[in-house]
Each structure stands twice: as structure tokens, then as C-alpha cells.
Amino acid sequence: MNPSTPPADDPGLKLSPCPPVEHANDGRVPLKLRRVAIDTYRENVAYLHRDCDVYRAEGFQALSKVEVRANGRRVLATLNVTLDPRIVKCDEIGLSMEAFAQLGVEPGHPATIEQAEPPASIAALHRKINGERLGREDFRAIARDIAEHRYSKVELAAFVVATHASELDREEVYFLTEGMIEAGQRLDWRERLVVDKHCIGGIPGNRTSMLVVPIVAAHGLVCPKTSSRAITSPAGTADTMEVLAEVELPIERLQEIVRAHRACLAWGGTAQLSPADDVLIAVERPLSLDSPAQMVASILSKKVAAGSNHLVLDIPVGPTAKVRSMPDAQRLRRLFEYVARRLGLSIDVVITDGRQPIGQGIGPVLEARDVMRVLQNHPLAPIDLRQKALRLAGRLLECDPDIRGGDGYGIARDILDSGRALDKMLAIIEAQGARPFDPEHPPLARHTFDVHAPADGVVTGIDNVQIARIARLAGAPKVAGAGVDLMRKLGDAVRAGDVLYRVYAEYPADVEFARAATERASGYTIGAPHQVPQVFVEF
Amino acid sequence: MNPSTPPADDPGLKLSPCPPVEHANDGRVPLKLRRVAIDTYRENVAYLHRDCDVYRAEGFQALSKVEVRANGRRVLATLNVTLDPRIVKCDEIGLSMEAFAQLGVEPGHPATIEQAEPPASIAALHRKINGERLGREDFRAIARDIAEHRYSKVELAAFVVATHASELDREEVYFLTEGMIEAGQRLDWRERLVVDKHCIGGIPGNRTSMLVVPIVAAHGLVCPKTSSRAITSPAGTADTMEVLAEVELPIERLQEIVRAHRACLAWGGTAQLSPADDVLIAVERPLSLDSPAQMVASILSKKVAAGSNHLVLDIPVGPTAKVRSMPDAQRLRRLFEYVARRLGLSIDVVITDGRQPIGQGIGPVLEARDVMRVLQNHPLAPIDLRQKALRLAGRLLECDPDIRGGDGYGIARDILDSGRALDKMLAIIEAQGARPFDPEHPPLARHTFDVHAPADGVVTGIDNVQIARIARLAGAPKVAGAGVDLMRKLGDAVRAGDVLYRVYAEYPADVEFARAATERASGYTIGAPHQVPQVFVEF
Structure with a gap:
């Protein structure tokens, strides 16, 4: 693929060259900031036009992390390059929505962009990857760099896996926790007991x-x-x-x-409480x-x-x-x-x-x-x-x-x-600030279907993971009224055809996704009374 | 930030609602494929409009991997959501440039999108993260999933770090290598000795x-x-x-x-030789x-x-x-x-x-x-x-x-x-296919500057890493005529002011970046003859 080919879906689109700028932009002259209406979740993305002087002049590399400065603040972002001036023009820096919001300025505000220095704590990360024990200062530096979005997703994954594989000892867990607390705000309720x-x-x-x-x-x-x-x-x-x-x-x-x-x-x-945690979770969850x-x-x-x-x-x-x-x-x-x-x-x-x-x-x-x-x-x-x-x-x-x-x-x-x-x-x-809610008539999603017991017996298992998955496929939590209503719990006797649970969904597609999931695995097992797993927890 | 706020930089922009579609799109009806002129490097990105029925109906999650199918082929991509119909309309699926090229179709071609199943080899990855030894089939499955772009950047980083931290034994290295060979094409030159x-x-x-x-x-x-x-x-x-x-x-x-x-x-x-290698390198390099x-x-x-x-x-x-x-x-x-x-x-x-x-x-x-x-x-x-x-x-x-x-x-x-x-x-x-090149008059970049010996003595060290960095900052390899020309090598006698090397750059900004780097560290050390490191290699 030749990346300079214009997108064929829009033949009238003028892709290049950019209108000449009046001064030679040597990478220090500010560009104009633009909010690009793309939600990249927690990954900050900066967009430059391929013909932008700053892009051509800088030695930006694939997967490079850039620092965009405006208004005395800065955000770190992954660089994407575009050929489409409708996304960013040659004298603009685009930022994805969350990244843009972090700068707290209006569109058109002057901004500069440069290659981000690798975070200082990467050396400590490398020692952890090599199985070394880290100290308090190491974790403090890592937590701060993570909270400030200085780590790329790849570096975050490296940290998460390295601290998982070469298991932290309990003092290291304490140092990490303390570093994460220090990297954010801390609330003080001025009470003896909270x-x-x-x-x-x-x-x-x-x-x-x-x-x-x-x-x-x-x-x-x-x-x-x-x-x-x-x-x-x-x-x-x-x-x-x-x-x-x-x-x-x-x-x-x-x-x-x-x-x-x-x-x-x-x-x-x-409240910006332990912001490093929010960043890490975004990587830990997809890796389970x-x-x-x-x-x-x-x-x-x-x-x-x-x-x-x-x-x-x-x-x-x-x-x-x-x-x-x-x-x-x-x-x-x-x-x-x-x-x-x-x-x-x-x-x-x-x-x-x-x-x-x-x-x-x-x-x-x-x-x-x-x-x-x-x-x-x-x-x-x-x-x-x-x-x-x-x-x-x-x-x-x-x-x-x-x-x-x-x-x-x-x-x-x-x-x-x-x-x-x-x-x-x-x-x-x-x-x-109350919202109207009548528990007798909760605003449930429009469509429902029931899942039935396949045989007589007793409920001997309810799979937390599968029930959660079905509720999500039905639309929860994005659709507040969607979800699963359980009619039977562990140990309950059922007859074949009894309703085990009812699924609520707002959109026909959600109904289908959830139904397909219940057909693959309902999440319930029906068996004999002695098969109900013992409560092995006593309060 | 409220993501439904229209971008303020373009007040005339109609962001929503989307024009109503004639049929209820239940997630199975194809959308129209669109090439989004954004270069995301090796990370495939799919773009959906927030008001697209398919997006609303599917339980797409943050950082989710989606599978876009068209023309009997499929690409896996990270999902970004946009509010800007100039990027994708409600009845379109956008793909970043490299991802689009992989489908081999024209813009406007019907395509479907669904949440990608997690790759089957993730279970083996988890065992590796937990320090287990993997077998031939595990590495075969991992290499295939990586070659097919089924791993997210986060999962790739997890694999790279896990195989680094819990070092592979030599048989595992063999299995991995074999798996990577099998995941791609293999050339046959029909010669006894190649x-x-x-x-x-x-x-x-x-x-x-x-x-x-x-x-x-x-x-x-x-x-x-x-x-x-x-x-x-x-x-x-x-x-x-x-x-x-x-x-x-x-x-x-x-x-x-x-x-x-x-x-x-x-x-x-x-030639698609060991494509898993290309994917892994894109993650290993930024992690060094x-x-x-x-x-x-x-x-x-x-x-x-x-x-x-x-x-x-x-x-x-x-x-x-x-x-x-x-x-x-x-x-x-x-x-x-x-x-x-x-x-x-x-x-x-x-x-x-x-x-x-x-x-x-x-x-x-x-x-x-x-x-x-x-x-x-x-x-x-x-x-x-x-x-x-x-x-x-x-x-x-x-x-x-x-x-x-x-x-x-x-x-x-x-x-x-x-x-x-x-x-x-x-x-x-x-x-x-020859290109014109006269070695007596090589097409070098326009601007040059020299770096001089700070004192009399002998060249006792030349830092490979720093010299490479300076050549890159000067524009190499993107600017073919940019780089560094070394005038002195290890053991050469120099007088203060002698030229150690000459830097070639095409753009003024590159000159400045490279010069700043040479001023931080020239890459040369000048000392006494006995300080030249010994050749500890004999052929």
C-alpha cells in the first residue's frame, strides 16, 4: 500500500500539499490545537498531518510517544499520522477527546509537540523484568510516571506482567501501594474515625x-x-x-x-485518588x-x-x-x-x-x-x-x-x-440530587425472555462469570434497565420448565446476543440435592 | 468531559443524531467500509460512529478488539469511537490505512463488525506468565495468533516480557522459532545449497x-x-x-x-516470512x-x-x-x-x-x-x-x-x-531496477556541520549507540542523504580542533536536533594511546 494514495472513497478530497506556511516551522513554532472527536479510551492519541513541517522535521518513529504542551500543561500521547486535512490540517495538532480535555484549553490554542523522553523509571522497570527486587524510591518513581501517563500501553503491560511473574514480596507491595497513594490526591475528612x-x-x-x-x-x-x-x-x-x-x-x-x-x-x-490505579486497571483487565x-x-x-x-x-x-x-x-x-x-x-x-x-x-x-x-x-x-x-x-x-x-x-x-x-x-x-425511582415500578428494559430449567431437580450451581456475561450482553450497565433477574438460587428445587431467570434488554440485538449466550451456557446446573456445593465459609 | 459535547472548534458540525436507517440494524446487517486516512503503524484501528446502531447494540468494551469482515477476509482491530461523521458516518465502519489494505476491497464495500473472540492461545500465554514451561503446540498456537494480529499490543507486551522474565529454555526457543516459521510463507529456491x-x-x-x-x-x-x-x-x-x-x-x-x-x-x-516476528519486533523495540x-x-x-x-x-x-x-x-x-x-x-x-x-x-x-x-x-x-x-x-x-x-x-x-x-x-x-547513483558525487543532504576534537590525543572510544542516535536525529534513514561521516576511528591520533565527524541533514530542525545531541555527548572519547580498548576478538 502506498500511503500517499488519496482515500478513494472521497475522490474530491484534497490531501496534499498543505498550504505553505509563512515561516519555516522548525519544530518550535506552535501549531494550533484541535480536538479530534475520537474516543480512544484511556490511550491518548495525537494526530499530525503527514505534510506538517513539524512531523517532517522531527525524527518521529513508529509507536513514538510525543509530548504536547499548551497552557503550561502537557499530555503524553501516541502519535498517529493522517493524510486527511479534515482530521487535522498541516498547521494543527489534533488530540483525542480525553487527551484534549486534559489540557484545559479551547481549540485553536497554540501548542507544541516533541518526542517524549522515555520515563526515568523505565530503568527500574527493566530491573523488575530481570527479576530484581525494587525499593521504595523505584516504586514511587514508577507510580508517578504511570499516573502522569508517561508509560505507553506496552510499558504498562510490561510492568503488570513483570510484577506478576516475578511476584512482588509483601514489602514491595507496600512500597507500590504507598507510591500509588503519593502519586494522587488525598482526601482529609478531619474526623478521627473514617x-x-x-x-x-x-x-x-x-x-x-x-x-x-x-x-x-x-x-x-x-x-x-x-x-x-x-x-x-x-x-x-x-x-x-x-x-x-x-x-x-x-x-x-x-x-x-x-x-x-x-x-x-x-x-x-x-477526585484523582490513586490515578496510577486507574491507568493500570485499563491494562490488567484485558489481560485478566x-x-x-x-x-x-x-x-x-x-x-x-x-x-x-x-x-x-x-x-x-x-x-x-x-x-x-x-x-x-x-x-x-x-x-x-x-x-x-x-x-x-x-x-x-x-x-x-x-x-x-x-x-x-x-x-x-x-x-x-x-x-x-x-x-x-x-x-x-x-x-x-x-x-x-x-x-x-x-x-x-x-x-x-x-x-x-x-x-x-x-x-x-x-x-x-x-x-x-x-x-x-x-x-x-x-x-x-434524587432521581425519580419507584421500586414497585422500576424502569426496566423493554424486551424480556426467560431461561427455563431443563429438568426436575435442585439448583446445584450458578456460574458468577456466565451470569455476569449474560447481563452485560443484555446491555448492562450501559442500559441501566437491562440485566438478569434470578428466580432461583442454590439449593432451590425446580421442575422442568420452571423459570430460572429473566433477561431484560432494550435493543433487539442485545436480546439476540444474550439469548445466544444463554443457549451456549445458561450458567445454571441442575442436579441432585447432595450436589449443592457446601458453604465452606463461616462468619 | 461530556463526550457528547460537539467539538467546539467546528460549531457548524452536525454531530448527531445520525440520519435514520431504513431497517433496524441488528448488528448483522453490513455497514459500508471506509478507509480512514490515519496511519496507526502496526496497530489496526477500526472507527465506528457513536450513534451507529451496531455500536449501540453490541456490548463493546473499552480497549475491545473487534473483527471486521469483508470479501471473505477479516482483520482484527482496536475499536475507537468517534462523534465526527466526517471520519465515519453512522452506516460506516472505518479502518486505519494498513488495516483497510488488508481486506483488499474498495471503499463502500459491505462489511460486518463484531467483538473478537479472545485468541485461543491466551491460556498458554497465562501459563507462561505464571512461569510454566510451554510445549510445541503452545508455541505453534501463539505464533499463529500473533501472525494473524489476534494479539493486542498489551498481550504482545505480556508475551515478550513473560518470555524474557521466565527465560525460555533452549527447547522452548526451538519450538517458538518453529512456530514462527510455520505461521508464515516459506520460500523454496529449488537449490541444494542456499x-x-x-x-x-x-x-x-x-x-x-x-x-x-x-x-x-x-x-x-x-x-x-x-x-x-x-x-x-x-x-x-x-x-x-x-x-x-x-x-x-x-x-x-x-x-x-x-x-x-x-x-x-x-x-x-x-514475502510474509515469519510475520509473527514483524509483529513482535514492533513491541520489543520500544521496550528495548x-x-x-x-x-x-x-x-x-x-x-x-x-x-x-x-x-x-x-x-x-x-x-x-x-x-x-x-x-x-x-x-x-x-x-x-x-x-x-x-x-x-x-x-x-x-x-x-x-x-x-x-x-x-x-x-x-x-x-x-x-x-x-x-x-x-x-x-x-x-x-x-x-x-x-x-x-x-x-x-x-x-x-x-x-x-x-x-x-x-x-x-x-x-x-x-x-x-x-x-x-x-x-x-x-x-x-x-537501477537508480542513478554516482559514488563520486553521492546525493548527500544539504546542511552539514562538523564535530571537532576537544583536545590532543588518541581516539579511545566511539559509542555505537550515540553515533546511531545522532545519525537518526539528522534524518537517517527517512532522509537517505542524512547521516554521519566518520573522519577518525579508534586509535587515530588527533589534534584539538581536528574534525572527528561530519553530520549531514536536510532540514534546519534536524540540524538543530543533531547538534544538540552532539553537544550533550559527541560519542567520541579522546585519551592516551594505552586507553584504546583491546581487540578481544580474534578471527
């Missing part, structure tokens, strides 16, 4: 935060909960909360809300790499940066959960405890039943319905979601020095049963 | 192939040399040969030329990872795929070469020998002096001048280039069963001195 709860993930429907937070806040604990959106799951807490209230709030608003109500349930993305070291650094850096000093951590264990055996769960618990102690964070690790999804609905609207039903003590409230939330809330309440060990669960139950948790939740929703 | 020479790289100016090939071909050996272009160096053999003749030739032309002249000197990129395993697999897979059965391999050793110690060179030699033997390739490894650049000129035109001077027995021909070429040609000649060990050098010298090598070279140039 509590939080977190789950390592992997269990669909597991929306306990939206119950634990109002319960402990109703008791008076400060719990400024910031959550993520779903990355590979059908809903994150932020997605589900967004069904009920605004979640993208400036940090000053959050502080007011927490002062007034002791708690919030917001999206954490606005979730090593214990990276999980601990990711979670604890976010929690400490968010200003928490007491954390209850939920580690679900089950055959299709992230952690699949009790010894693995115990090893992970010890690593969390070691790093938390070094960071001065009090942690209480709770190993929970991860054999199946929690609650009934999977997807933002369905989960919001379940949460509200639990808070309302509704007869259709899912019992397992209620029970799990009470146990976790009870553990969190016990960090109050006035509560005796073992009393937390009962106190949490009183708060929930009395309606105080519901009142607190409604106050938080009101404060964040 | 010879080749190769250097592992890292030494600027080292254009011995352009001398060795005509010498051994003049003797009658079949030597169909295919070379690469520079990736991180100031010139590859293909770049330098291109100064003298066409190098991008269809494989049928090459076969005719080799039948007529016993040899060619062409670019290897047209060049592990012995990857070097052996890369070089030997290309040579066997090119149909060679006898190879002379040049491993230069020196303080700024790729291999920096004799024990490292010996280890690398043994690995090459083991894998070559398993592949049925006869190999002769020659460890050479890599203390400094070879020859005088660095950059395509300057190197072509040096090569032609050696062939012409010109008084200004660089002696070191001549000597090294004769030694390597001699070793290659000795694979002729009629030549006694030790006689090769003398025969090579006779062929060169008699002008037979020049005649052969001129015949090859003519056959490939």
Missing part, C-alpha cells in the same frame, strides 16, 4: 455497600463512600447508585454532604491479570487516598469467584493485613460465601430495586443480600469503641428494621 | 551484506538475501540498497533475478527488550522461512555493542547453534570486533558510497569494512564442499580485487 467497606469483586448483584453505608451512618460513623463504575462487570456501585441519585459530584459537594449526613455514595473518579499484589495495591491505595482509616474488606470465595479456595483467601487476607498495617490503616477482612450471585437482580435498575426493598423491609427483599449487608455492617460498627465485639450485627439489624437506614439513605439520595 | 549471512545488529555502518552477497554469488553460490529496513538504527541493508536499486520486488521477480544472477539484495517485507531467546527466534525463523540452509552469523562484541562480553557472546552462540541444528540449518557463528562503527559513513547514501568504493577498490574505501566483508565472505564460501577450510578469505579477496564482485553487484542492481 470507615469504609470494600469487596474485591467478582460476585454479580453484590450491592451491600448501598446498605452498609446508610446503616453505619445512621449509627453516626463517618462513611464517605466513593465507588467505581463497572469495568468488566454488569454494574458497579456507582452505576447502581446513579439509578437513584447523582453520583458525579465535585469534591466540595461531597464534603458538605458528608458533614451533613455522615456519608455519601458517589463515584470516585472526580489480577494478581494478589496488584489487587492489594489497587484497593488499599484508593482507600487510603480517600481518607479512610478503618476498612472492612469482603473476600468472597467460591468455585466461580475471584478467589476459589480457602487457602488462597487466607493468603490474600494476610497480604491485605500486612500492607494495611504498614499504611496505618485498620482492616477487618471478612471471607464470605461467593458460590453464587448475591440478591436477585443483576444490572443497575434491578440491583437498585433489591437495595430499596431491603431498606424498606419489603416482603420480596432478597434475604441473602440483607443478611450479608447486616453482617458486614455489624463488623464495621464494631470499630466504634463503644460497641462490644459480637454486638454489631444486632445493632445493624435494629437500624435496618426500624427504618433508620432507609431514612438515612433517602437523606443521602436527596442531598446528592 | 546461503545467507546475517548480523545481530547494533553496529552503525556495518553494511557487509552488500559486499558478501556479490562476492559469494560471483563464486556461484546461491544467496537470495532479503533484509529489513531500519527500525531503530540509522539504516538497514534494505534502506542502503534502495539508494542503488529497487528493493520492493514481488517474490516472482526475486525468483527470476536469483535464477539469472544467483543472488538478490531485496527488502524481505513483501532483545533477549537472547527472542533474537534467536527472530533471526532463525526469518532465515529458514527465506529458504536458506547455510548461514554465517555475525555477533559483534564491544562495550557499546548489543553483546558486551565474550562469555555473553559464547552463550548466545551456543543457543543459535542448538536451535539451528534442530531446524536443520547449518550455521557458522563468527564473533567480531564491535568496539566501534564499521566503515566511514552512517546513513543510507553514505553507506552506499562506502560499499561502492570497496567494490571499486577505490583508494578511499574503508579498510575495516573491506576486511570484515572478506572474512565473512570467506567463511561463507567455505560451505562450498570444494573449498578447503582456511582458503575462503583468499578466494573472496581475489573475487573482490579482480572486479568480479563489482560486476556481480552491478548485474544485481540492473536486474532489480
Whole structure:
């Protein structure tokens, strides 16, 4: 292919040469900045025209990382070269949408571009690739360079794999976590006790935060909960909360809300907490790499940066959960405890039943319905979601020095049963900006289909991974009303033809994708009662 | 940033909604293919409009890999989403230039897009990341998926780092090499003896192939040399040969030329030889990872795929070469020998002096001048280039069963001195399509500046890496006439102010970049005679 051939789809298009510029552009004269309306996700891309003097003069190489400066700020980006002046003209630098936003200027603003120096911490990365142990300063430098987007995707992948393959020792995990905290903002709530709860993930429907937070806040604990959106799951807490209230709030608003109500349930993305984590996750997820070291650094850096000093951590264990055996769960618990102690964070690790999804609905609207039903003590409230939330809330309440060990669960139950948790939740929703939502008539997606039991028997397995996949194919979380509503749980007796679950989807194509997935594997196994896997977790 | 905000730089631009399509597009109805004039290098990118029904209906995720099908072919690409109908309209699929070319259709051709299945060999990659040893089938599957562009850049980086960190054993290197050969085309020259020479790289100016090939071909050996272009160096053999003749030739032309002249000197990129290697190199280079395993697999897979059965391999050793110690060179030699033997390739490894650049000129035109001077027995021909070429040609000649060990050098010298090598070279140039070139008046770049000795003394060091960097900043190889012309070599006496080397550049900006680099580090050290590093290599 000769790249100077004009695109044949648009024969009238003038591709070259560029109009002559008045001065010889020697690479220092600024170009005009342009926002190119392409969403490249977390990969910053800069676009130059092939006939741009700066491009011709600079020794830009394939896959090269460039630095674009404007307005006293800079972004690092991968360079793409175009022949199409409708994308960028010869006197322009284009930036993909997210990269453009980082500069905080108007289009047309002068900007310069030059080849980016390789990040200084690459030498430490190479030592890690070669199996060496790194020190505190190494991890500090790596976390800073990652947070500043100085690593290419290839370098990020190299870091993730190198720290996975030559496993970090626990002190290195601490250094990495600390480096990630230092590379971002850190919130200070000016409170003695700031509590939080977190789950390592992997269990669909597991929306306990939206119950634990109002319960402990109703008791008076400060719990400024910031959550993520779903990355590979059908809903994150932020997605589900967004069904009920605004979640993208400036940090000053959050502080007011927490002062007034002791708690919030917001999206954490606005606060630049552990930004290196966000960058790393974008690489770890497609590789399905979730090593214990990276999980601990990711979670604890976010929690400490968010200003928490007491954390209850939920580690679900089950055959299709992230952690699949009790010894693995115990090893992970010890690593969390070691790093938390070094960071001065009090942690209480709770190993929970991860054999199946929690609650009934999977997807933002369905989960919001379940949460509200639990808070309302509704007869259709899912019992397992209620029970799990009470146990976790009870553990969190016990960090109050006035509560005796073992009393937390009962106190949490009183708060929930009395309606105080519901009142607190409604106050938080009101404060964040309520959205109309009637749990009796949740705004579900238009199309549904049911998946039926193929035979008589007992539900002996529900595959967390497959159910999550089906809910995503049905449109969740992008379509809030899409998802899966489970009608049967582990141990339930079924007759052939009984509805196991109902799928909600908004678009016909989504219906087809989800249906095809259920036909390949429904996610359910039906068998004999003795085949139900044992609960190997005791609270 | 709200991604639905129209780009402010073009207020008249209609971004949405898309014109309604006549049928509900359920993801199976084809879109129209469009060539997007963006060069994304080796990363295929597909562009969809955000309001395209297919995009809305599919559960496309961040960083997702999609498969675009048209004309019975398919390409895998990373998905970018745009708001700008000038890039793609709602009923179009855009592809970046290289990806578009792979489908071999006209713009507007119907095409479908769907989420790509993760490549099957990812499971093996994960086992490698976890430090396991892989078998023949694993490497075969990995090489095939890589060659078919099924790996994302992140997955490629993971493979490169995992095979670097948990070092492959020598049988794994053999399996990888074999898998890479099988994943591409394989040439068959229908000759009993097909010879080749190769250097592992890292030494600027080292254009011995352009001398060795005509010498051994003049003797009658079949030597169909295919070379690469520079990736991180100031010139590859293909770049330098291109100064003298066409190098991008269809494989049928090459076969005719080799039948007529016993040899060619062409670019290897047209023949799809070990395509997995090309993909891997694009990731290894920016990481500066060049592990012995990857070097052996890369070089030997290309040579066997090119149909060679006898190879002379040049491993230069020196303080700024790729291999920096004799024990490292010996280890690398043994690995090459083991894998070559398993592949049925006869190999002769020659460890050479890599203390400094070879020859005088660095950059395509300057190197072509040096090569032609050696062939012409010109008084200004660089002696070191001549000597090294004769030694390597001699070793290659000795694979002729009629030549006694030790006689090769003398025969090579006779062929060169008699002008037979020049005649052969001129015949090859003519056959490939000669380009006008007068070695007495080489078409050098317009601007020059000299770098001078800072003091009296002797040249005690020339840094291969820094000299290569300066030549690249001056514009080589993109500007063929740019580069560095060395006036002094190791051991030469200099007076303060003597010219050490001259830099050639076409553009003022390149002059400035190169000059700034020479001011940071000239690449030369001047000292006392006893400080010249010893030649620790004996032929």
C-alpha cells in the first residue's frame, strides 16, 4: 500500500500539499490545537498531518510517544499520522477527546509537540523484568510516571506482567501501594474515625455497600463512600447508585454532604485518588491479570487516598469467584493485613460465601430495586443480600469503641428494621440530587425472555462469570434497565420448565446476543440435592 | 468531559443524531467500509460512529478488539469511537490505512463488525506468565495468533516480557522459532545449497551484506538475501540498497533475478516470512527488550522461512555493542547453534570486533558510497569494512564442499580485487531496477556541520549507540542523504580542533536536533594511546 494514495472513497478530497506556511516551522513554532472527536479510551492519541513541517522535521518513529504542551500543561500521547486535512490540517495538532480535555484549553490554542523522553523509571522497570527486587524510591518513581501517563500501553503491560511473574514480596507491595497513594490526591475528612467497606469483586448483584453505608451512618460513623463504575462487570456501585441519585459530584459537594449526613455514595473518579490505579486497571483487565499484589495495591491505595482509616474488606470465595479456595483467601487476607498495617490503616477482612450471585437482580435498575426493598423491609427483599449487608455492617460498627465485639450485627439489624437506614439513605439520595425511582415500578428494559430449567431437580450451581456475561450482553450497565433477574438460587428445587431467570434488554440485538449466550451456557446446573456445593465459609 | 459535547472548534458540525436507517440494524446487517486516512503503524484501528446502531447494540468494551469482515477476509482491530461523521458516518465502519489494505476491497464495500473472540492461545500465554514451561503446540498456537494480529499490543507486551522474565529454555526457543516459521510463507529456491549471512545488529555502518552477497554469488553460490529496513538504527541493508536499486520486488521477480544472477539484495517485507516476528519486533523495540531467546527466534525463523540452509552469523562484541562480553557472546552462540541444528540449518557463528562503527559513513547514501568504493577498490574505501566483508565472505564460501577450510578469505579477496564482485553487484542492481547513483558525487543532504576534537590525543572510544542516535536525529534513514561521516576511528591520533565527524541533514530542525545531541555527548572519547580498548576478538 502506498500511503500517499488519496482515500478513494472521497475522490474530491484534497490531501496534499498543505498550504505553505509563512515561516519555516522548525519544530518550535506552535501549531494550533484541535480536538479530534475520537474516543480512544484511556490511550491518548495525537494526530499530525503527514505534510506538517513539524512531523517532517522531527525524527518521529513508529509507536513514538510525543509530548504536547499548551497552557503550561502537557499530555503524553501516541502519535498517529493522517493524510486527511479534515482530521487535522498541516498547521494543527489534533488530540483525542480525553487527551484534549486534559489540557484545559479551547481549540485553536497554540501548542507544541516533541518526542517524549522515555520515563526515568523505565530503568527500574527493566530491573523488575530481570527479576530484581525494587525499593521504595523505584516504586514511587514508577507510580508517578504511570499516573502522569508517561508509560505507553506496552510499558504498562510490561510492568503488570513483570510484577506478576516475578511476584512482588509483601514489602514491595507496600512500597507500590504507598507510591500509588503519593502519586494522587488525598482526601482529609478531619474526623478521627473514617470507615469504609470494600469487596474485591467478582460476585454479580453484590450491592451491600448501598446498605452498609446508610446503616453505619445512621449509627453516626463517618462513611464517605466513593465507588467505581463497572469495568468488566454488569454494574458497579456507582452505576447502581446513579439509578437513584447523582453520583458525579465535585469534591466540595461531597464534603458538605458528608458533614451533613455522615456519608455519601458517589463515584470516585472526580477526585484523582490513586490515578496510577486507574491507568493500570485499563491494562490488567484485558489481560485478566489480577494478581494478589496488584489487587492489594489497587484497593488499599484508593482507600487510603480517600481518607479512610478503618476498612472492612469482603473476600468472597467460591468455585466461580475471584478467589476459589480457602487457602488462597487466607493468603490474600494476610497480604491485605500486612500492607494495611504498614499504611496505618485498620482492616477487618471478612471471607464470605461467593458460590453464587448475591440478591436477585443483576444490572443497575434491578440491583437498585433489591437495595430499596431491603431498606424498606419489603416482603420480596432478597434475604441473602440483607443478611450479608447486616453482617458486614455489624463488623464495621464494631470499630466504634463503644460497641462490644459480637454486638454489631444486632445493632445493624435494629437500624435496618426500624427504618433508620432507609431514612438515612433517602437523606443521602436527596442531598446528592434524587432521581425519580419507584421500586414497585422500576424502569426496566423493554424486551424480556426467560431461561427455563431443563429438568426436575435442585439448583446445584450458578456460574458468577456466565451470569455476569449474560447481563452485560443484555446491555448492562450501559442500559441501566437491562440485566438478569434470578428466580432461583442454590439449593432451590425446580421442575422442568420452571423459570430460572429473566433477561431484560432494550435493543433487539442485545436480546439476540444474550439469548445466544444463554443457549451456549445458561450458567445454571441442575442436579441432585447432595450436589449443592457446601458453604465452606463461616462468619 | 461530556463526550457528547460537539467539538467546539467546528460549531457548524452536525454531530448527531445520525440520519435514520431504513431497517433496524441488528448488528448483522453490513455497514459500508471506509478507509480512514490515519496511519496507526502496526496497530489496526477500526472507527465506528457513536450513534451507529451496531455500536449501540453490541456490548463493546473499552480497549475491545473487534473483527471486521469483508470479501471473505477479516482483520482484527482496536475499536475507537468517534462523534465526527466526517471520519465515519453512522452506516460506516472505518479502518486505519494498513488495516483497510488488508481486506483488499474498495471503499463502500459491505462489511460486518463484531467483538473478537479472545485468541485461543491466551491460556498458554497465562501459563507462561505464571512461569510454566510451554510445549510445541503452545508455541505453534501463539505464533499463529500473533501472525494473524489476534494479539493486542498489551498481550504482545505480556508475551515478550513473560518470555524474557521466565527465560525460555533452549527447547522452548526451538519450538517458538518453529512456530514462527510455520505461521508464515516459506520460500523454496529449488537449490541444494542456499546461503545467507546475517548480523545481530547494533553496529552503525556495518553494511557487509552488500559486499558478501556479490562476492559469494560471483563464486556461484546461491544467496537470495532479503533484509529489513531500519527500525531503530540509522539504516538497514534494505534502506542502503534502495539508494542503488529497487528493493520492493514481488517474490516472482526475486525468483527470476536469483535464477539469472544467483543472488538478490531485496527488502524481505513483501514475502510474509515469519510475520509473527514483524509483529513482535514492533513491541520489543520500544521496550528495548532483545533477549537472547527472542533474537534467536527472530533471526532463525526469518532465515529458514527465506529458504536458506547455510548461514554465517555475525555477533559483534564491544562495550557499546548489543553483546558486551565474550562469555555473553559464547552463550548466545551456543543457543543459535542448538536451535539451528534442530531446524536443520547449518550455521557458522563468527564473533567480531564491535568496539566501534564499521566503515566511514552512517546513513543510507553514505553507506552506499562506502560499499561502492570497496567494490571499486577505490583508494578511499574503508579498510575495516573491506576486511570484515572478506572474512565473512570467506567463511561463507567455505560451505562450498570444494573449498578447503582456511582458503575462503583468499578466494573472496581475489573475487573482490579482480572486479568480479563489482560486476556481480552491478548485474544485481540492473536486474532489480537501477537508480542513478554516482559514488563520486553521492546525493548527500544539504546542511552539514562538523564535530571537532576537544583536545590532543588518541581516539579511545566511539559509542555505537550515540553515533546511531545522532545519525537518526539528522534524518537517517527517512532522509537517505542524512547521516554521519566518520573522519577518525579508534586509535587515530588527533589534534584539538581536528574534525572527528561530519553530520549531514536536510532540514534546519534536524540540524538543530543533531547538534544538540552532539553537544550533550559527541560519542567520541579522546585519551592516551594505552586507553584504546583491546581487540578481544580474534578471527
